[in-house]
Amino acid sequence: MYKLFLLLVLMFGALHAQTKMTSAEANDLRAMVKEQAKTTQTITSDFTQFKHLDFLSNDIESKGKMAFKTPDMVKWQYTQPFAYSIIFKNQELYINDDGDKSHIDVGGNKTFEQLNQLITSSIRGDMFDDTQFDISYFTKDGKSLVHFLPKDAQFKEFIKAFHLTFNNEGEVQEVKMIEPSGDYTQIILSTRQTNQPLSDADFAH
Amino acid sequence: MRILLTSIGIFLFIGCASYPKKNGFTTQTSLKSETINPYFSDILKDYVYKAKIDAFGNSFGGLFIVKKLSENHHRIVFTTEMGNTILDFEFKGQNLKIHRILPEMDKKLLINVLKRDFLALISEKPEIVKVFSKGEKMLIGAEVLSKKHRYWIADGKLTKIARTSGGKEKVTFLFSRINDNIVEEIQISHQSFDLKIELKAL
Numbered sequence: 001m002y003k004l005f006l007l008l009v010l011m012f013g014a015l016h017a018q019t020k021m022t023s024a025e026a027n028d029l030r031a032m033v034k035e036q037a038k039t040t041q042t043i044t045s046d047f048t049q050f051k052h053l054d055f056l057s058n059d060i061e062s063k064g065k066m067a068f069k070t071p072d073m074v075k076w077q078y079t080q081p082f083a084y085s086i087i088f089k090n091q092e093l094y095i096n097d098d099g100d101k102s103h104i105d106v107g108g109n110k111t112f113e114q115l116n117q118l119i120t121s122s123i124r125g126d127m128f129d130d131t132q133f134d135i136s137y138f139t140k141d142g143k144s145l146v147h148f149l150p151k152d153a154q155f156k157e158f159i160k161a162f163h164l165t166f167n168n169e170g171e172v173q174e175v176k177m178i179e180p181s182g183d184y185t186q187i188i189l190s191t192r193q194t195n196q197p198l199s200d201a202d203f204a205h
Numbered sequence: 206m207r208i209l210l211t212s213i214g215i216f217l218f219i220g221c222a223s224y225p226k227k228n229g230f231t232t233q234t235s236l237k238s239e240t241i242n243p244y245f246s247d248i249l250k251d252y253v254y255k256a257k258i259d260a261f262g263n264s265f266g267g268l269f270i271v272k273k274l275s276e277n278h279h280r281i282v283f284t285t286e287m288g289n290t291i292l293d294f295e296f297k298g299q300n301l302k303i304h305r306i307l308p309e310m311d312k313k314l315l316i317n318v319l320k321r322d323f324l325a326l327i328s329e330k331p332e333i334v335k336v337f338s339k340g341e342k343m344l345i346g347a348e349v350l351s352k353k354h355r356y357w358i359a360d361g362k363l364t365k366i367a368r369t370s371g372g373k374e375k376v377t378f379l380f381s382r383i384n385d386n387i388v389e390e391i392q393i394s395h396q397s398f399d400l401k402i403e404l405k406a407l
Contacts, residue, residue, distance in 0.1 A: 051288040055272050055280050056251045060407075062286075076287065081407045082255045084266065084286050097257060097266045115289070157308075158289070177288065181304065185288030 018145065021137035029137060029144050030128050032170035037126035043068040045192040047076075053183045066189065068123050073203045087203050088120060094205040101205060114155050122164060125172040133162075143167060156180070230337035230344050241345060241356050242363055243386040245271045245279065245327045254391070254404035256283065261399050267291060269404050271327065279327045294323060299350060318400070322393055325349045325366055326378060331356070 021029070045066045050059040064078040064085075077085040087094040093104045121127040128135060133148040148162040157180060165174035171192060178184040225232075245252055252271040258264070270282045281294045293304035301320050310316075325331075331347035331354060338344075345356040349368075357365040366378040375396055382389035391404040 049288065051268070051284065053270065053272075053282060055274060056270070057249065058251055060251075060253055060268065060270070078286060082286075082405075084255075086286065095266070100257070100264065100266075102264055119287075179290055179305075181290070181293070183290065 018138045018140040021139055021144070025139070026137040029146070029166065029170065033125040033128070033166060036170040037124040039195075040124060041070050041195050042198040043123060043192065043194050044196055044198065045189040048188045048190070049078075050186045050188075051183075052186065054181075059186075066123070067198055067202055068120070069198045069200075069203065072117075072120050073200075074120050074123060075203050087205060089203055096205065103205065114152070115158070118162065122162060122175050123172060125164060125166060125170065127162070127164075140165075143173070144170075225335075225337040225344050228339070228344075230339045230342075232335065232337055240329045241331060241333075241347070241358070242327075242329050242366070244363070244380065244388045244391075245273055246329050246386065248273050248275070253407045255407055257403045259399070259401045268407075269402075273327075281323050281327070292319070294319070296324065296327065299324065318395075321350055321352065321368070322376065322378075322402075325354060325368060325376070326391070326393070 043066070047064055047066050049062045049064075051062075052059045062078050062082070063080045064076060066077070067073075067075045073087070073089040075085060075087045083098045085096045091105065095102045095104070118127060127133070127148060128146075132152070133150055135149075136147045138145040138147070144166040146164050146166070148164070150156050150159060150161075159177050160180045160182075161176075161178045163174075163176040163178065164172055165176075167173050171194070173189055173192075175187045175189075176184055240246060250273075254269040254271075256267050256269040258266070267286060268284045270280075270284070272280045274280060277296075277298045279296045281292075281296070283291045283293075285291065290305050292306045292310065295302040295304060301316075303316070306316070328349050331349045333345060333347045334353075335346040336343065337346075341360050343356075343358040345358065347354050347356060353369045355365075355367045355369060356363060357367075362380075362383050364380055364383075367374040368376040373396075377392075377394050377396070379392040379394075380388045380390070381392075387406065389406045391402075393400075393402040393404075395401070
């Protein structure tokens with residue numbers, strides 16, 4: 001009985017273990033993701049977002065649809081439990097807050113500019129920039145998990161780490177933005193479709 | 206002449222009377238320390254609101270989160286819709302600990318305004334000074350951070366708080382769509398400057 005229990009614990013442990021990739025595996029993943037990003041013109045996906053704050057009893061859950069079009073247009077449309085959309089394009093943020101429209105030029109704000117750029121590149125997965133991040137590579141539950149730790153001191157105060165989870169095709173399935181406090185936002189993409197026709201009108205304010 | 210003088214006297218008397226007297230409230234003597242504001246009093250509940258803020262010509266939104274951790278101990282966090290923390294305040298009694306605030310908002314004046322507003326919002330048992338009643342309505346004079354506040358209670362529900370100075374309302378907190386100690390809509394408006402916060406429960 002004890003051995004069976006130990007075996008179960010070990011199996012469970014193995015399933016959830018996060019092991020470091022070899023540098024060859026990491027290079028393969030980088031190459032695959034870059035190739036995937038190069039051939040991706042558009043992405044559409046449903047998403048579920050969990051905002052985790054340690055002191056809350058439950059994570060705050062919201063849902064919506066995401067659309068991306070090269071080179072740098074992203075739309076996040078929250079549908080539940082509130083109606084809110086945010087479009088990143090041409091260095092500006094366009095917001096529709098339940099009918100109230102506004103836009104912000106983020107060109108002047110370094111932090112938001114960086115965040116904007118990172119959200120865009122994290123959707124494609126292609127943010128393997130060693131000058132901007134300390135990057136480490138893991139395998140977890142049969143998927144690839146990459147930790148990006150920003151090097152910029154000012155940005156580090158805003159976000160401590162990005163964790164991206166990739167499927168076997170090198171597509172991003174999950175983005176986790178971890179704040180300096182340890183609280184985080186986790187975005188899980190589902191029913192992801194690539195290279196479906198999207199026009200500029202899909203990103204209209 | 207006497208009638209005229211009496212009229213003037215009555216006029217002056219009414220004119221100088223306080224808000225409660227003018228509106229037919231009578232003074233109550235029993236001043237028990239009770240929960241006046243129950244809206245953020247349940248430790249088991251996560252209070253999450255969609256927020257819209259209009260401040261100094263700018264308009265922005267986010268999530269406004271309140272959690273009661275223990276008696277007189279609350280955490281208040283404001284994040285963007287995408288989850289980035291704008292501010293993270295912890296109140297123990299009247300003491301504020303700032304866990305995080307966006308550098309652009311890290312101004313003493315603004316922090317003081319937010320501290321006063323948030324404390325008025327979460328204080329369950331403010332220091333009661335006077336209680337007036339009129340039928341099912343109650344008007345309570347109380348102090349939060351040594352500032353005068355009025356609390357309007359109708360049919361046992363808190364519907365409004367106003368911070369007053371010289372008898373005038375400086376900040377108002379309106380509570381609507383109230384069910385079982387849960388308030389679905391809150392509107393905080395400053396009269397002296399351009400700041401309005403609208404909260405809708407999620």
